[in-house]
Amino acid sequence: MMDESWGRKPAMLRVRANDRDAARAVDRERRAQERAAAAEARTEARAAARDAASQAREAARTARRVEEEARAAVRREAVATVAAEEPAAPRRRRSTGAIARTGMPTEERDTRAYRTVVDEDRIRALAKRGTSVAGIAGAFGLSVADIEAVLAAG
Numbered sequence: 160m161m162d163e164s165w166g167r168k169p170a171m172l173r174v175r176a177n178d179r180d181a182a183r184a185v186d187r188e189r190r191a192q193e194r195a196a197a198a199e200a201r202t203e204a205r206a207a208a209r210d211a212a213s214q215a216r217e218a219a220r221t222a223r224r225v226e227e228e229a230r231a232a233v234r235r236e237a238v239a240t241v242a243a244e245e246p247a248a249p250r251r252r253r254s255t256g257a258i259a260r261t262g263m264p265t266e267e268r269d270t271r272a273y274r275t276v277v278d279e280d281r282i283r284a285l286a287k288r289g290t291s292v293a294g295i296a297g298a299f300g301l302s303v304a305d306i307e308a309v310l311a312a313g
Contacts, residue, residue: 275299277301279309283309283313285298
């Protein structure tokens with residue numbers, strides 16, 4: 160079998176299909192290596208950026224911590240100065256509920272006119288629970304003898 164290329168000069172020979180395939184394979188390999196190198200470069204750039212960002216965050220954290228410690232020291236100094244100048248006020252319990260929300264001051268009620276209902280059944284119930292006779296007498300505003308008389312009668 161004869162080939163068309165017979166009788167032609169070598170420069171005029173056509174590029175054969177297998178030569179084209181080989182060139183394409185070389186190009187494919189080169190492009191794959193370029194893509195791999197680009198991906199590697201991107202990965203390294205991202206890692207470097209992450210490292211730089213974490214170092215910047217750590218530096219900011221350290222700066223904030225130093226600043227907060229300085230502010231706390233100034234606050235402690237101010238509190239110590241005020242405490243040295245003024246006598247300590249007695250600590251109050253924190254109010255809750257409507258008084259805390261409205262800010263209305265608490266007022267002491269005058270309970271001198273209040274009367275305790277003296278119920279003999281209540282006196283007996285308190286005595287059964289173990290309340291002392293003197294305690295019951297103090298709660299109802301009666302004498303110990305009156306309480307003992309109620310308990311003896313019941």
